[in-house]
Amino acid sequence: MQVDIGNALSDVARPGVSEGALERLDERVARVHERIERGMADDEFGYAALNLPETTDATEIREAVEPLTDADHVLTVGIGGSALGAVTVSRALGLDGHAVLDNVDPAETRRVLDALPLADTAVHVVSKSGTTAETLANFLVVREAMTEAGVDWTERTVVTTGADGPLRAAAETEGLPALDVPEGVPGRFAALSTVGLVPAAILGGDVEGVLVGGRAARESLALSLFDSPAYAYGAVCYALENRGATTNAVMPYLESLEPFAEWFAQLWAESLGKDGLGQTPVRALGATDQHSQLQLYRAGRHDKLVTLVQSSERPDVPIPETDVAGLAYLGDGETTLGDLVDAEFAATEASLAAAGQPNVRLTVDPTPEGVGELLVAMEAACILVGELHGVETFTQPAVEWGKRAARGLLGGGEFEEADAVAEKRRLVVE
Numbered sequence: 001m002q003v004d005i006g007n008a009l010s011d012v013a014r015p016g017v018s019e020g021a022l023e024r025l026d027e028r029v030a031r032v033h034e035r036i037e038r039g040m041a042d043d044e045f046g047y048a049a050l051n052l053p054e055t056t057d058a059t060e061i062r063e064a065v066e067p068l069t070d071a072d073h074v075l076t077v078g079i080g081g082s083a084l085g086a087v088t089v090s091r092a093l094g095l096d097g098h099a100v101l102d103n104v105d106p107a108e109t110r111r112v113l114d115a116l117p118l119a120d121t122a123v124h125v126v127s128k129s130g131t132t133a134e135t136l137a138n139f140l141v142v143r144e145a146m147t148e149a150g151v152d153w154t155e156r157t158v159v160t161t162g163a164d165g166p167l168r169a170a171a172e173t174e175g176l177p178a179l180d181v182p183e184g185v186p187g188r189f190a191a192l193s194t195v196g197l198v199p200a201a202i203l204g205g206d207v208e209g210v211l212v213g214g215r216a217a218r219e220s221l222a223l224s225l226f227d228s229p230a231y232a233y234g235a236v237c238y239a240l241e242n243r244g245a246t247t248n249a250v251m252p253y254l255e256s257l258e259p260f261a262e263w264f265a266q267l268w269a270e271s272l273g274k275d276g277l278g279q280t281p282v283r284a285l286g287a288t289d290q291h292s293q294l295q296l297y298r299a300g301r302h303d304k305l306v307t308l309v310q311s312s313e314r315p316d317v318p319i320p321e322t323d324v325a326g327l328a329y330l331g332d333g334e335t336t337l338g339d340l341v342d343a344e345f346a347a348t349e350a351s352l353a354a355a356g357q358p359n360v361r362l363t364v365d366p367t368p369e370g371v372g373e374l375l376v377a378m379e380a381a382c383i384l385v386g387e388l389h390g391v392e393t394f395t396q397p398a399v400e401w402g403k404r405a406a407r408g409l410l411g412g413g414e415f416e417e418a419d420a421v422a423e424k425r426r427l428v429v430e
């Protein structure tokens with residue numbers, strides 16, 4: 001993976017970071033890298049995520065899912081990091097047949113289940129805590145639907161969960177194959193583990209290659225940001241946030257990385273949104289969003305960084321020759337769709353720079369190794385930013401308030417947060 005931070009420097013962008021400021025920041029990066037290395041060496045909570053490329057046992061995963069590999073479809077039942085990593089990996093690997101229930105919109109749950117050939121579907125239920133209401137509710141709905149379809153759901157389901165909790169108990173009661181969520185790794189950092197790799201393994205994906213790429217990202221971590229793509233990216237994000245770029249729009253120019261932008265959004269928001277800090281992650285897609293959000297990125301406030309993700313190579317789809325007036329430059333018998341999207345990428349990047357809008361280019365290999373390298377590099381970048389900000393990168397206390405309120409509203413206990421719902425300030429316009 002390559003990171004080009006040139007368009008984030010202060011002689012191009014406003015806000016921008018000077019090379020002198022980066023040199024000074026590099027001294028702090030060295031200290032943080034030493035902290036990260038200690039955390040990895042001691043398999044400390046959170047830092048253990050960067051050990052997953054070494055500790056994840058692909059053979060164990062393949063053995064657990066072997067009875068399910070005849071399925072052409074996999075349904076992941078999970079939410080947040082218990083679904084986003086798996087969706088990101090399987091889509092980035094170009095695997096078809098992966099459906100996901102990571103919400104409790106009844107219309108969507110019904111639409112997904114009605115569309116799936118349930119007899120030809122393996123189900124992967126994932127919850128680190130084993131108590132997440134959305135996941136457990138969907139699991140109950142899925143197994144009922146399979147039963148009604150005449151499918152023995154216990155023969156088609158594998159569970160990945162923590163050491164205890166309702167989901168572990170259900171797996172033991174029903175005799176379901178159960179894999180462990182890695183100890184000490186928050187869900188949003190668990191893509192290169194059982195949590196993120198099981199569906200790809202069922203669908204025949206190169207999970208071993210993803211782990212090889214993750215190892216490459218780990219090995220590229222160094223004492224200097226100028227020697228480590230992951231730290232270069234994280235350091236620029238940190239410096240630009242401190243200079244007013246409080247939004248980070250992630251815009252991959254690969255459809256196969258569209259879920260990656262959503263995975264990144266949880267990683268960045270849930271890890272760094274603390275103590276009044278944190279960049280707001282925005283999901284975008286190139287070239288499509290050149291025809292929507294780019295107007296804001298170029299001509300709006302100078303309060304955002306645009307992270308452009310480019311592919312190091314592309315398949316060739318020729319644009320057929322045409323005599324349609326004005327289209328000869330496309331249909332000349334030589335230009336391909338890859339040429340077009342690469343030209344649009346370069347034009348958008350230059351357009352942002354010309355407007356003084358900070359942007360960074362990540363160049364990734366569209367291979368299993370490239371996928372693993374990208375994910376681990378972003379995780380390392382996130383940990384660097386968390387250390388530089390001095391926040392608790394690996395917890396997410398702010399999400400608990402809403403869970404208690406919802407549980408109270410559903411009669412799941414006495415929670416003062418539920419009272420606050422009843423006391424809502426109202427001004428209704430109809």
Ligand SMILES: O=P(O)(O)OC[C@H]1O[C@](O)(CO)[C@@H](O)[C@@H]1O
Pocket residue numbers: 079080081082126127128129130131132135186187188270396399
């Ligand atoms: O894997 P679990 O415990 O079901 O949690 C799912 C998601 O919910 C959160 O805990 C937030 O509520 C995320 O951090 C996590 O990825």
